[in-house]
Amino acid sequence: MALVLNEEQQLLKDSAVEFFKEYLPIDTIRQLRDHPDSEDSQNGYKKDVWQKMGEMGWPATIIPEEYGGLGFGFVGLGVVLEAGGRTLAPSPLLSSVALGASALLLAGSEEQKNQWLPQIASGEAIFTLALQEGPAHNPRLITTRAEIKGSDYVINGKKTFVSDGHIADQLVVAVRTDGDDNSRKGQSLLLVDTKQAGVSIKRSVMVDTRNMAEISFDNVTVPASALLGEQDNAFAVIEQIVDRGNIALAAEMLGSVQEAFEQTIEYLKTREQFGQPIGSFQALQHRAAQMFCEIEIGKSLVMSALNAVDAGGFDIPYMACSAKVHMCDTYRLVSNEGIQMHGGMGVTDELDIGLFIKRARVVMQMLGDENFHVQRYASLRGY
Amino acid sequence: MDYRYPPEAEAFRQQVRGWLEENLTDEVKGLDNRGDIEPDDLLILKGWNKKLAEERMVAISWPEEFGGRAAGVMDQVVLAEEMHRVGAPGPLNPIGLNNIAPSIMTYGTEEQKEQYLKPMLSGEHIWCQGFSEPEAGSDLASLRTRAVEDGDDFVINGQKVWNTLGHYADYCELLVRTDPDAPKHAGISCLLIDMKTPGIDVRPLTTMTGAKEFAEIFFEDVRVPKSALLGPLNQGWMVAMNTLSNERAGIANLHLGVRRKIAGLIDEAKSRVVDGKPLTENPVVRSRLAKAYMMGEMQKAVGDVSIAGAANGEPPGAESSIVKICWTEIEHLVAETSAAVLGADALTDRWGDNRLYTRATSIAGGTTQVNRNIVARRVLGLPKG
Numbered sequence: 169m170a171l172v173l174n175e176e177q178q179l180l181k182d183s184a185v186e187f188f189k190e191y192l193p194i195d196t197i198r199q200l201r202d203h204p205d206s207e208d209s210q211n212g213y214k215k216d217v218w219q220k221m222g223e224m225g226w227p228a229t230i231i232p233e234e235y236g237g238l239g240f241g242f243v244g245l246g247v248v249l250e251a252g253g254r255t256l257a258p259s260p261l262l263s264s265v266a267l268g269a270s271a272l273l274l275a276g277s278e279e280q281k282n283q284w285l286p287q288i289a290s291g292e293a294i295f296t297l298a299l300q301e302g303p304a305h306n307p308r309l310i311t312t313r314a315e316i317k318g319s320d321y322v323i324n325g326k327k328t329f330v331s332d333g334h335i336a337d338q339l340v341v342a343v344r345t346d347g348d349d350n351s352r353k354g355q356s357l358l359l360v361d362t363k364q365a366g367v368s369i370k371r372s373v374m375v376d377t378r379n380m381a382e383i384s385f386d387n388v389t390v391p392a393s394a395l396l397g398e399q400d401n402a403f404a405v406i407e408q409i410v411d412r413g414n415i416a417l418a419a420e421m422l423g424s425v426q427e428a429f430e431q432t433i434e435y436l437k438t439r440e441q442f443g444q445p446i447g448s449f450q451a452l453q454h455r456a457a458q459m460f461c462e463i464e465i466g467k468s469l470v471m472s473a474l475n476a477v478d479a480g481g482f483d484i485p486y487m488a489c490s491a492k493v494h495m496c497d498t499y500r501l502v503s504n505e506g507i508q509m510h511g512g513m514g515v516t517d518e519l520d521i522g523l524f525i526k527r528a529r530v531v532m533q534m535l536g537d538e539n540f541h542v543q544r545y546a547s548l549r550g551y
Numbered sequence: 552m553d554y555r556y557p558p559e560a561e562a563f564r565q566q567v568r569g570w571l572e573e574n575l576t577d578e579v580k581g582l583d584n585r586g587d588i589e590p591d592d593l594l595i596l597k598g599w600n601k602k603l604a605e606e607r608m609v610a611i612s613w614p615e616e617f618g619g620r621a622a623g624v625m626d627q628v629v630l631a632e633e634m635h636r637v638g639a640p641g642p643l644n645p646i647g648l649n650n651i652a653p654s655i656m657t658y659g660t661e662e663q664k665e666q667y668l669k670p671m672l673s674g675e676h677i678w679c680q681g682f683s684e685p686e687a688g689s690d691l692a693s694l695r696t697r698a699v700e701d702g703d704d705f706v707i708n709g710q711k712v713w714n715t716l717g718h719y720a721d722y723c724e725l726l727v728r729t730d731p732d733a734p735k736h737a738g739i740s741c742l743l744i745d746m747k748t749p750g751i752d753v754r755p756l757t758t759m760t761g762a763k764e765f766a767e768i769f770f771e772d773v774r775v776p777k778s779a780l781l782g783p784l785n786q787g788w789m790v791a792m793n794t795l796s797n798e799r800a801g802i803a804n805l806h807l808g809v810r811r812k813i814a815g816l817i818d819e820a821k822s823r824v825v826d827g828k829p830l831t832e833n834p835v836v837r838s839r840l841a842k843a844y845m846m847g848e849m850q851k852a853v854g855d856v857s858i859a860g861a862a863n864g865e866p867p868g869a870e871s872s873i874v875k876i877c878w879t880e881i882e883h884l885v886a887e888t889s890a891a892v893l894g895a896d897a898l899t900d901r902w903g904d905n906r907l908y909t910r911a912t913s914i915a916g917g918t919t920q921v922n923r924n925i926v927a928r929r930v931l932g933l934p935k936g
Contacts (some may be wrong), residue, residue: 171855171856171859171860172856172859172860172865236748307721362910433931433933435934436933437932437934443677444934444936445933445934447933447934448934448935448936449936450924450927450936452591452785452925452933453923453924453927453928453931453933454920454924454927456926456927456931456933457876457922457923457924457926457927457930457931458876458923460869460873460878460926460930460931461872461873461877461926464851464853464869464870464873465849465852465853465873465877467856468849468852468855468856468857469849469852471852471856472852472855472856487667487846489845490845490848490849490852493842493845494845494849539838542838542841542842542845543837543838543841545841545844545845546831546838546840546841549817549844551817551820551821551829551831551832551837551840
């Protein structure tokens with residue numbers, strides 16, 4: 169029964185919670201925001217802490233032992249991301265591992281896996297997925313073209329909202345090698361070094377102080393060996409990568425939601441008005457109880473989804489949709505109610521609750537919002 | 552999603568499947584074991600219940616001495632799934648089996664266990680609960696039905712209401728006030744009484760769907776022996792809480808019914824063409840159906856994780872209140888979505904009934920509001936106002 173954490177996973181979770189409290193407490197986000205010229209702020213994460221995370225083995229969680237990983241699977245990655253979600257810890261873990269390593273594991277050749285997975289596992293190489301092209305996630309729409317010239321691909325186009333794109337070493341770029349802009353057929357994945365000539369990266373700082381990059385490709389030439397998986401048939405793999413990304417994201421969201429909720433409950437117990445703690449008011453109690461229910465459902469869903477990935481079952485896409493939709497709804501509810509229940513203090517920068525609503529709005533949008541996933545779920549169910 | 556089940560549970564599944572194939576007749580298939588049961592159907596269901604009991608398939612979690620299999624939670628889930636899959640009605644006494652029997656096992660005397668459990672299992676005796684009163688609903692502890700000691704007897708006067716199966720019941724687990732001077736939770740006792748005792752008047756209540764699903768029960772100088780007492784005198788509140796917590800043990804499978812309704816609704820939507828397109832292509836209907844389907848799956852995830860926790864020896868958490876609160880919301884959503892899909896067809900027959908019936912889900916067995924109070928105070932530790 170894998171739906172309960174085993175001893176090893178529980179230890180991993182405990183050590184991750186302690187680690188993030190010590191090395192990436194929630195004030196890290198304020199530091200990055202308030203010192204925009206500092207190296208950390210420019211990077212959007214703390215390099216020294218990332219190195220430590222590498223030593224802890226966290227980027228290695230989902231990577232099998234034969235490629236230098238730990239083979240802890242998605243449940244292992246999930247508990248670390250959940251712990252990081254509690255302090256809104258900025259790190260490229262999700263981009264590099266849930267998206268980057270997944271792409272290699274799902275589509276990479278033996279050679280590609282041998283070359284890159286050990287470097288991802290140690291944290292030396294940072295990977296990310298360059299997929300989206302407009303303001304909204306739409307994996308069918310790929311206009312970035314890769315022309316085949318001799319044995320090379322020549323890439324032209326632009327990608328948006330590439331998470332951690334400005335610090336990545338390698339990009340997994342979704343390109344069109346055939347077909348119309350909106351067609352599932354004709355998509356391919358190419359590995360592109362960010363230092364390659366013709367790649368220009370514009371960092372944009374989002375409301376959550378984290379970074380998304382806009383990346384342009386101007387006649388970027390890569391060899392045939394850069395192809396990840398099959399040419400023209402990448403759509404299914406892209407969906408699988410995105411499913412894993414969303415499940416990982418849902419785990420992060422679960423951690424953030426729990427922290428925001430616990431801070432709110434603490435406030436309800438201590439803040440007094442009309443001569444009593446405001447948490448004694450039934451109007452607030454019932455809303456708190458409702459949030460608790462949604463969070464508990466979220467825990468079950470995230471656990472089931474992480475397990476589904478490790479079990480390799482047919483239900484991964486269903487679980488990805490459900491987990492993402494539910495965590496979007498729940499994060500919205502808890503971040504909004506968190507502000508409301510903190511009253512005037514809730515809208516100040518003094519308290520942390522405002523930091524959660526900012527991250528909430530970004531992650532709800534990443535890799536498809538709930539509307540996208542509700543529609544996708546209907547399609548998956550055959551209607 | 553069967554990959555989670557251990558091989559023993561899968562073996563049990565095959566056994567159940569085989570037995571059902573051989574024994575489930577068309578006459579029995581699809582009959583509803585709850586709600587307003589026609590007298591003819593009641594006979595058929597009693598026969599079916601007896602057959603299930605002989606095969607030890609009624610309350611498999613019970614100890615073997617009482618006719619169970621001492622089965623674990625996985626086997627219970629498997630049995631529920633298999634019965635559900637082929638439309639086999641469950642046993643007649645869901646309240647007796649799930650709620651009352653565990654309390655008899657916990658607090659009953661040897662005589663009470665001997666006398667009551669087997670006929671309950673076989674469906675020979677139907678049980679109801681006499682808890683709620685007109686003035687004691689969510690505030691159950693304020694109940695006023697009195698039982699006064701008189702020699703070797705109690706004499707009962709008062710009224711109960713919302714007694715599911717009350718008009719068919721042979722026995723009743725009754726909460727009465729035995730010490731009117733004690734604080735309200737401390738003066739309550741629990742009695743097991745024969746419904747044929749003189750002075751008991753049962754009147755079926757008609758719900759808005761027209762079903763006679765439950766009854767009200769009037770007690771006028773009803774004399775029962777003191778041996779009817781379940782648990783210690785004046786500690787009936789403890790027995791009642793035990794009974795109600797057992798009620799919530801059955802909820803891990805609530806998703807089965809609601810998911811079947813949603814699947815049925817999607818099939819309907821596919822087959823109904825509006826403006827030359829199936830309704831599933833109408834963006835609003837499509838979103839609502841997908842959302843409902845997902846909520847059904849979420850409910851299942853909560854059940855699955857809760858079962859895994861139970862199998863791992865973890866004590867039950869707040870999942871019963873959570874599942875109860877959320878399940879009723881899904882039932883309501885599905886009922887309203889049925890109108891978007893079926894139009895006027897959702898005002899009649901099965902779906903019409905469902906639209907009305909589901910309003911009761913957030914009231915019966917603890918209202919949503921009472922469950923939120925429980926979560927807020929007991930789980931979150933918020934102070935009392």
